[in-house]
Amino acid sequence: MLAGRHCPRLAGPARSHWRRARRAAAATRAAAAGAGSGDAAPAPAAAPAAAAPPPESDAQGAGPIFYSAYPLDRAAHLRHDEARLQQLLAQPAARLLPVCGGRVLVTPAAGRDGGNGGNGGGGEGGGAAQRLAWVVPAADALAHLDPSVPPLLLGLDAAGAPHFGGHASLAGADALAAAAAPGARWAAARGVGPELDAGEAALAATAAGLTQWHLSSLYAGATGEATEGAEGGFARRVPSTGRSVYPRIDPAIITLVTAGDWALLGRKAEWPAGRYSTLAGFLEVGETLEQALVREVLEESAVRVAPETVRYVASQPWPFPRSLMVGFAAEAEAAARGGGGRRGLELLGGPGRGAAMDVGLRPWEVEGALLPRGDLEEPVPQPGEMEDVRWFHRDWIRAAMEAAAAGSSTDGSDGGGGDGSSGGGGGAPDAGPGARCGDFGGFQIPGPYSLAHRLITGWLDGGGGGGNGGCGDGEAWAGDAVPQVSIGAGTFKYVLLRVRDADGGAADGAPPRSKLLVWGHPHADYHNHIHQRAKGFASRLGLACDVLGGGRIEHRPDQREICVYGYSAAFGPAPHEVAAALLKRWFPLYGAGGVTISYDGY
Secondary structure, three states, X not given: OOOOEOOOOOOOHHHHHHHXXXXXXXXXXXXXXXXHHOOOXXXXXXXXXXXXXXXXXXXOOOOEOOOOOOOOEOOHHHOOOHHHHHHHHHOOOOEEEEEEOXXXXXXXXXXXXXXXXXXXXXXXXXXXXXXXXXXXXXXXXXXXXXXXXXXXXXXXXXXXXXXXXXXXXXXXXXXXXXXXXXXXXXXXXXXXXXXXXHHHHHHHHHHHHHHHHHHOOOEOOOOOOEOEEEHHHOEXXXXXXXXXXXXXXXXXXXXXXXXXXEEEEEEOOOOOOOEOEOEEEEOOOOOOHHHHHHHHHHHHHOOOXXXXXXXXXXXXXXXXXXXXXXXXEEEEXXXXXXXXXXOHHXXXXXXXXXXXXXXXXXXXXXXXXXXXXXXXXXXXXXXXXXXXXXXXXXXXXXXXXXXXXXXXXXXXXXXXXXXXXXXXXXOOOOOHHHHHOOOOOOOEOOOOOOHHXXXXXXXXXXXXXXXXXXOOOOOOOHHHHOOOEEXXXXXXXXXXXXXXXXXXXXXXXXXXXXXXXXEEEOOOOOHHHHHHHHHHHHHOOOEEEEEEEEEEEEEXXXXXXXXXXXXXXXXXXXXXXXXXXXXXXXXXHHOOOOEEEOOOOO
């Protein structure tokens, strides 16, 4: 027996409501039984349903937001017509979705045939693992429902068939499961939602949210008297005053804060390991959505947002129990307002500036590597808010998500080991995805059902990959296939490299593209060995490869520390600040002080 509410004895309007509903249902069943002989008239036909309104899409028109693909005509015009509601509830085609303490009835989607427990107007599952289990006709469920919660008119499907929700009594939970479909089971609406098709998920969430509101609003706050369900389950009424009470919607902002190719993501301690998401929070009294966004980001991360950059993206109903997520994009203040003002080689210290001039590093390449990250405020998780908040580069997030989708190891244990000691002949000094692209640490973002997922993936799709800044217009380029960072573990030689279009540019006259690399290998005896391997890798892609100095790297993955130092006897010292900036891009989980530099030593 599943937990639920006992069915209290109600007096007055609530009891009368249920008696009328059950009498109407009994009359309709009798009418249906005698319809063939002409002894009784058939039940009144449902009014033709209007098409359901289009689901919420984001500002870029990227498609329906999960939980917004409501598949029914809500038929709000019928909610005030009590007689009509009783007729609809009594129809043989009426179906009812049982709810019990925030749970709904579901069955496996395999073998879905559109019969009893159909799809509620949402269409076939399209890969959904579960489907909702409905009681048809709805009248068969009435004896097993909690009378303190009225039948909820969810709406009419395209054929005019009415769909209801209802809260199970404690004694009726098992009977409803048996009446709905063979093998039906109770599942939390929030947990099972992603396993349903989009339309059914919206119906389950709405029914669960409404029933929870009813159970928390059984008595008037001012007088303490019992309230009664009204308006098809979308309101409650205070009998002594006739005043209607409606579900309160709690708006919350959710935002992706960015700075160029960097995004600010955080995680809570109770989330699954490795999960990071956008920042979010509820509005306070007297606050606009935009003001709430600026305040919440500052509270959770200590990062300031430029208010003028706040842009609406999409909203998502989140009836668990009754929230509305309002999604925004915004920019960090430091990036939006130009940061510290230094540009080009001025971003480097004395030794780094001299090294950059000696090796021919261009000012815009320095800016592309160091900005805007060097100007950004370091996130500081605030007590009681987030466990961790940090900046992630667009290319790293893409690589981490691709590795997760492919089932790749996140510790460099595949494809040659985390120490970078092996690599394909003539190719990149390949230490596997973990070493080549940084420690992914099991990184994941919320699933496709969430607005956070839409905000993050929409941003990822909005920019090109693989560049170091100032190297192109975001279109696909052969250099995107070249790993920007490829290192191992331990202490070893490294070189800073530039891969670029050969012969000054593309054949169609487009400007040349380039990309900076940091490559090192524990088994490289000389810096030139690394250069020659990178040069061979690039040439097979039709690219040229320039060396921009070198040095050494001490990499301690167990402590999440990297130190870049020294010089190359053959190529001179690389500007280590640039190498460190690229390493920070690909090892974001190493923290603000995880990558350091020194020009001392060899």
